[in-house]
Every structure is written in C-alpha cells, then in structure tokens.
Amino acid sequence: MTARTSRRVGRPRAQERHAGGLEPRDEVLAAAAELFTVRGYTATSTRAVAEQAGLRQASLYHYFDGKEAILAALLEGTVRPSLEVARELMSRTRASAEARLWALCLSDVELLCGGPHNLGALYLLPEVQTERFAAFHRVRTELKEVYGQLLAATEPGTALDAADLTVRTDLLFGLTESVILIRRSAPGRDTGALAAATADAALRVAGVPQRSLARLGREGRSLLAAKA
Structure with missing residues (x-):
C-alpha cells in the first residue's frame, strides 16, 4: 500500500506542495x-x-496573523543575516577594522541584492513606520551601530569626534542601503560588482585612502570566506 503524504489536521492546502518544496x-x-x-x-x-x-x-x-505580520517577517529577513555577519566580524579583532568594515558592506549589499525580489524597497512603505515593525527597526538599528563601531575603530575613525562619527555612520549605512534604489532602477546590475564598488566607496567615506582599497578588499573577502 502506497503511503500517503501526511498533512496537519485543520490546515488544508488549496493544492499539494511539490516534493522538495518549501514549508x-x-x-x-x-x-x-x-x-x-x-x-x-x-x-x-x-x-x-x-x-x-x-x-x-x-x-x-x-x-x-495578517498582512503586516508577513511584511514584518520579510523585512526582518533582510537585516538579521547581516547582523549575524556583523557580530561575527566584530569578534574577529585580529583583522583590521577597515577590512572588517569592507567585508560587512560587501555582505550587506549582496544580501540586499541577492534575492529574486527587491525587498529593500519595502523599507519605504509608510506602514513600516508603525509600532508593528518595532522588531525590524531594533535589528536594523543594531546593525547600524556595528557599522559605527567598526568605523570608530578604523585609523581615520579614531580621529573623529562624536558628531562626525555619527554623520559618517549615517552616510555609510545610507550608502549601503542605497543599492535598493539602484536595483530598482537597474535590476540587471551585476550584484558582485555593485557590492564591491559599494564597499570601496564606504571605505572612502570612512577616510581610507584609495591606495589601500585593493588590499583591504582582499582581506575582507578572506574574512568572509573563512566564516563560510
């Protein structure tokens, strides 16, 4: 007798899920x-x-429990993986802050641009400003704080006062998330090239000299490869 696919009672599906499909x-x-x-x-x-x-x-x-809950889960999924990478990079204290910051920017952009849909564009929805999305905002704020901590630990960052550090952190984080708009206007853009260019630009905003970017990029990629 052929075994039948089991399903949870009370949760009928409109159609069967293909073998190997998503939950x-x-x-x-x-x-x-x-x-x-x-x-x-x-x-x-x-x-x-x-x-x-x-x-x-x-x-x-x-x-x-509704459409907002679905949206909240999607948005959190765009930041939680980056926060996990950020925490890992923060712990890699033997590597330079500059290389870790480059790696974080690269990884963050690849996440924002790597999926089939431009979920980052949903950040701009007015609904996202409500209390229902507080968890998403907390995770995103924590991620931004790691950007600031890595920036403060760079050689140029050590010379910044608190006000300048806040401004440059805003610029770094905004630069990374700007790929959302780039992807919307140019969806066919090569993700790898865009991520590397954004990471380079982020270090220039941080005050890192142009001549150091190639080396720091190599170091940053090595950090991510070691994590993988």
Whole structure:
C-alpha cells in the first residue's frame, strides 16, 4: 500500500506542495515577496498571498496573523543575516577594522541584492513606520551601530569626534542601503560588482585612502570566506 503524504489536521492546502518544496510558512513569505514587490503591498490581499502560496486563506492565518505580520517577517529577513555577519566580524579583532568594515558592506549589499525580489524597497512603505515593525527597526538599528563601531575603530575613525562619527555612520549605512534604489532602477546590475564598488566607496567615506582599497578588499573577502 502506497503511503500517503501526511498533512496537519485543520490546515488544508488549496493544492499539494511539490516534493522538495518549501514549508508552508516559507511558501507564504515567498509568495508575499513576489506580490508585494511586483503588485504592491497595498494592492495585495492576504487571499492573493494564500492563493499564490497554494494555501487556503484560513490556513495562512495559522502562520501569520495578517498582512503586516508577513511584511514584518520579510523585512526582518533582510537585516538579521547581516547582523549575524556583523557580530561575527566584530569578534574577529585580529583583522583590521577597515577590512572588517569592507567585508560587512560587501555582505550587506549582496544580501540586499541577492534575492529574486527587491525587498529593500519595502523599507519605504509608510506602514513600516508603525509600532508593528518595532522588531525590524531594533535589528536594523543594531546593525547600524556595528557599522559605527567598526568605523570608530578604523585609523581615520579614531580621529573623529562624536558628531562626525555619527554623520559618517549615517552616510555609510545610507550608502549601503542605497543599492535598493539602484536595483530598482537597474535590476540587471551585476550584484558582485555593485557590492564591491559599494564597499570601496564606504571605505572612502570612512577616510581610507584609495591606495589601500585593493588590499583591504582582499582581506575582507578572506574574512568572509573563512566564516563560510
């Protein structure tokens, strides 16, 4: 007798998931990522997300309590991996702060540009400013703080006063996230080249001389390779 695929009682699917496919929660996130970025967040209903994910609408609410919860999970997914990389790089104190900052910028841009959908563009939604997205903002703020700590530890950064350090941290973080807009206007841009160029530009904003960039880039890539 052929074994039947088991499903959780009370959570029926509109259609069966293909073998090796995503788990239902991840299917919801993948479907929402496509619809929110292509159709628009406001124009997308939970019903549309459920249908795209192959779920009944009622089943979707087992995983998320509404559209805002789905958006919050997507946004957190754009920053938490970078924060994990940032924490790892902060612990690598034998490497120069400049190389670690370069590596963080490269990794962050690759994350923002690496997926099939430009989720970073959702940062600009007015809904994201509400309390519902407090967790996303906390993680993003912590990530920005690591940028500032690495900047402060660089040779040029040690000469900055608190006000200058704050401004340059804002510039560094803003430069990294600006790839969201670049990707929206030029979706076919090579991610690797864009990430490296952004990391170089970030170090120039930090005050690192141009002649040091190639070496620091090599060191930064080695740090990321060792982590992998």
